[in-house]
Amino acid sequence: MLSLNHIEKSYRGTGGKVEALKGVDLEVSKGEFLAIMGKSGCGKSTVLNILGCMDGYDSGTYLIEEKDTKTLDRKGKALLRRQKFGFVFQAFHLLPELTVFQNAALPLAYKKLPKSKWRAVVLPLLERLDLAHLENRRPCELSGGEQQRTAIARSLANDPEVLLADEPTGNLDSENSERVMELLAGLRLAGRKTLVLVTHDVKIASYADRVVEMRDGRIV
């Protein structure tokens, strides 16, 4: 479904050019739960960003269902993000001025779904994630676990085929981490979604069907 072929990516850092990815080859099958493991700075988040069309790459090819993403302009990439991908971040990345409900419904606004239909989509998600009673709260009034569950609700609102999670439990305690992972795994199975997860935690990676390890910008 997703295919990275010899992807290279470099940044211009303060100390000069930094090679983040040095020829990454990766295949992700439909419905697969893949974990990418590696130490901090090895390039795993960069791979996830490229998979989600959140970042560009210097060379190589990235195919989504056989379609080369090099041919896509920014609008095309935005459309892909809207239709195919859902993102969960380590830092939750919720909008502080919006309520739980509004945060979860954010993708629907960009999907141009009429506001009258938002509740029908979002409320079942919030109920499933045990957030329905918090729908009018703002992120600052939530615990870390609740915030991450809100972010998961947002990532599922547009019913994506692929969920991309970057260290989703990085800011959570072990109890909340476990709960979030069980939720993600359960949701993946129930919705027949593809899940790509980045982590440095072996325990979290153990939930995945397949684990790949990265080191110094390469998959080993």
Place this chain on the structure above:
Amino acid sequence: MLKPIYRFFLIAGMAMGVITGVFFLCSFQRQLADQTAAEEAKRAMAQSAVLYRTPKETPENTLLALNSMSLSECERAMEAIPKGWQYAPIAQRFRDTPVIKAEGLVLSDVEVLYSTPSFFPLRGMEFPEEEEEPAAGFCAVSQSFLEAHGWEQGTVPTLEIDGVPKKITAVFTVAQAASQTEFSLLSSDTSLLLVLPYEEAPAASTEVFYILLQKPEELSQTEFRAELSSIEETLNQKYGEGEILFRAQTGSDFEAALSPKATDATTFLGIVFLAFLGELLAGINLMSLASAGILENRRHFGIKLAAGASYGDLFREFLAELLALCAKGTLLGMAASAILVYYANRAVDDFLFLFNGYTVAASACVMVLVCLISSYLPFRQILKEEPAALLQKEPNT
């Protein structure tokens, strides 16, 4: 999209900009209006002349040292005026103030002037259409005269001047002094009764200030001046009394008296400078606020892009929010500037801000434009970045 503190300061900045813009434009408008009025006054004055008596050594271009004429001197002067010219003597009783009565009550503190009906066209005034040209038994009063006695036009009883009934034919406003000369004669709030026609003024107690003359259309300025010199010469040859001479001068000879006072120009420049400084500061304030607000919200843009927004969606949201803030700031600025201009006009004696729709609209447009440009520039930087980069450059929630 922007944080409340930025919204607040953006609205305040817009309002500030509109206020200073209004003052800036009001000052310019005032100056332009003053210039236009001065030019019109000069043109009008060039079309008229004044015939008066003055000591021999009096510098030209002044009426301050005029010697009033007796009625017989005035009649002589009028005889010297070529036939067909329009003129009007301006006369006042000094020695024996007339008794003015209305409904049997004596009215006090009323300045009484005598003139001929031609005084009105010469002064650019018109009688109401329904009135016939004033004849004997008619008079005109200033607006201040009516206000002083609590009357309105149409409700004024017939006046009696020294027992002779006079019907009020016209109400006029005494113009703001166009020159120091006029100012020395009457102020604009004078409760004035103008008795027409002049011929009926009691001869023994009346003196004439000067005779106002209108330039005949067929004459050029040079010919007009030549004719005036000729009148002057004729009168001085016939009736000259050594030290007191007749003098005839065109209105343009008094131009010096019309030039704006130095304080006016200084006030104007001071206001323009302050307003310009305010406008500049408001512009810089808006630019830095918009820039800081947008850059601080980089992560929000990244989150929205991750949620499926396109760059076009972000731009539309940004524009809508900005325009809403601009509208609020502009409305606030318009209201505040209306109040401030009102009080400024009351506080500054020698300067009047011209507040009108054009001034406000122009100022608001300038500020909206400044706000849009100053916000678009930092926003353009956002549009160049990948979503992942936008998410990384700020601390986490």
